[in-house]
Amino acid sequence: MSRKNINIGLFGFGCVGYGLYEVLQKTPGLKANILQICVKDKNKERPIGNEHFTFDKNEILNNENINTIVELIDDADAAFEIVKTALKNGKAVVTANKKMIAEHFEELLELQKQYKVPLLYEASACASIPIIRNLEEYYDNDLLESLEGIVNGSTNYILSRTAKDNVSYAAALKDAQEKGYAESNPILDTGGFDAKYKLLILLAHAFGIVLKPDDIYNIGIDKIGDLELNYAKEKGYKLKLVAHAFKTGKHKVSAFVAPRFVKPNDKLFNVDDVYNGVVLETAFTEHQFFVGKGAGAYPTASAVLSDISALSYDYQYEYKKMEANKRLQFNNEFSVNVLLKYPVESLTKIKLYFNHINELYQNNTEGYLIGALDFSHLKKLNSIEGVSIIIESVEQNPLKKLEININQIFELNEIN
């Protein structure tokens, strides 16, 4: 099969945009050239000459010599307008913008169908790990039972550094920003939103199910304090922000994002710093484990490059599982074992949500408990002032009700 020449109009020349420019210089075998670059800031100094740049998006979108748009800007709304126009104008698109994709997934599917042009976005989830294309091409839907992963590099970097190097949360976040890992609004990382957007994209390719961001509940790492970090250290666990998706029945899938204690025998245990890791469970192979850098200029640019290369062979996602699996429904009927930190005055209210409490420790101001509850209660609990929640494990059987009277098993101790 002969390769098509790819003439690129690039939007954005930040960390990833410049990374792509450099990576393309080093891969001359790929017949891909950046013809024009659109940027916003007229006064910013840039490492290459002004003749490469335009400030008018239409100059690129209407340029007939450009057959491919690579969209690497920060603003998800502006990105959607660019991608929409590009597809309407018959140009193939490569994007890394997970927020934009997650917020407009259905419209983007429609646009691809209507204008018969490909949209590829391998870089939008787990940067250097080729997870989307693997899910899309390799796994037949019935075989895939679950997917769980560390899909956000910044939070993994922050949690690794605070645990390992005794660095403060604020200093680790600043470091992640300086290294180009974090979003420009870092609450997207620390609040678990970025991981949620990525999970939404992975769900579409893993199970053929299309959700809206609000369907997936996300808890971030922003409320984690010393108590949880010390608890993890004492038990020999690591704290990780984990995206979960799993079947809870033949036609049911559940998914959420939350911080979790990861034990040493878990494949995700040694996925540290800016690395991402995804564990797939299938009917016959048990576990498969993908790992690679999850953020930063070159890891992200390498996934963009791979999409550009795929376009030169006319590759496009076929979304086969969406057709095959129309009966699959999203539901959140399962329970979780958690560690929950609380201010003492809210204990009476909190107790009501639990099916089971194993341990409870408190002093005059705060306490923590370990227990099981229906997942559907997490949102209400997490909105209580001063509460922070870490997942210990997931009970995938939604019907299991644990029948222990919590009043009989309270043990009140001092927190050290």
Ligand code: HSE
């Ligand atoms: N802020 C993102 C992360 C960038 O830290 O994973 C890569 O998507």
